[in-house]
Amino acid sequence: MYFMKDIVRDGDPVLRKVAQDVKFPLSDEDKALAANMMEYLVKSQDEEYAEKHQLRAGVGLAAPQVGVSEMMAAVLVPNEEDPDKPLLKITLINPVIVRNSVQRAALSEGEGCLSVDKDVPGFVPRADRITIKYDDFEGNSQTLRVKGYPAIVCQHEIDHLNGHLYYDKINKKEPFTLDPSTVVIS
Ligand SMILES: Cc1nc(NNC(=O)[C@H](CC2CCCC2)CN(O)CO)c(F)c(N2CCN3CCOC[C@@H]3C2)n1
Ligand code: NI
Numbered sequence: 001m002y003f004m005k006d007i008v009r010d011g012d013p014v015l016r017k018v019a020q021d022v023k024f025p026l027s028d029e030d031k032a033l034a035a036n037m038m039e040y041l042v043k044s045q046d047e048e049y050a051e052k053h054q055l056r057a058g059v060g061l062a063a064p065q066v067g068v069s070e071m072m073a074a075v076l077v078p079n080e081e082d083p084d085k086p087l088l089k090i091t092l093i094n095p096v097i098v099r100n101s102v103q104r105a106a107l108s109e110g111e112g113c114l115s116v117d118k119d120v121p122g123f124v125p126r127a128d129r130i131t132i133k134y135d136d137f138e139g140n141s142q143t144l145r146v147k148g149y150p151a152i153v154c155q156h157e158i159d160h161l162n163g164h165l166y167y168d169k170i171n172k173k174e175p176f177t178l179d180p181s182t183v184v185i186s
Helices: 028-044 047-053 149-161
Strands: 060-062 072-077 088-100 104-107 129-135 141-147 183-185
Touching: 028 047, 028 060, 028 072, 028 088, 060 149, 072 149, 088 141, 088 149, 104 149, 129 149, 141 149
Parallel strands: 104 183
Antiparallel strands: 060 072, 072 088, 088 129, 129 141
């Protein structure tokens, strides 16, 4: 399990590196890494546990954020209607975005990051629909097509694996100006 003390903060060079490909068969360390990252997300979404252990809630977590410069990220996007059936629960290994829609989307509340303690206000424009090629735990190549909120989360995590942080994408001069065709997701 990870706690906030284990989360690497902005300024640490590991957050600005392109991470290394994960090798197969998965080492025991990589299996534990995947399990611990997903466990953090599950526990951080458990209000009582998160409160008790002062965890910042998360719907995604990338390996560089726990100091491991490898191409692995956990995503757990809950379904507000039915908490037992998340919209997306997946470990992305060696993910590559192979298709981006022209249509843009942004979260209406902007974004935050467990590795960025300051609040950076503004819209983070991203693709509304993406196709991701990634490896599963057995090393088989898989394809995932996501749209809207889950797609935003996946893009935020895959950015981490390539050394990008969300505020890199905020318009410095006009942080709340969006291309009018951008879908705003609440
Ligand atoms: C949108 C949101 N971002 C939360 N935090 N930030 C994160 O997840 C960062 C990654 C997200 C920032 C924007 C896109 C990806 C972590 N990152 O830095 C990883 O790289 C939330 F916590 C959150 N939710 C909604 C669902 N709720 C279910 C019940 O539990 C509370 C939880 C709160 N929604
Ligand atoms: Ni982040």
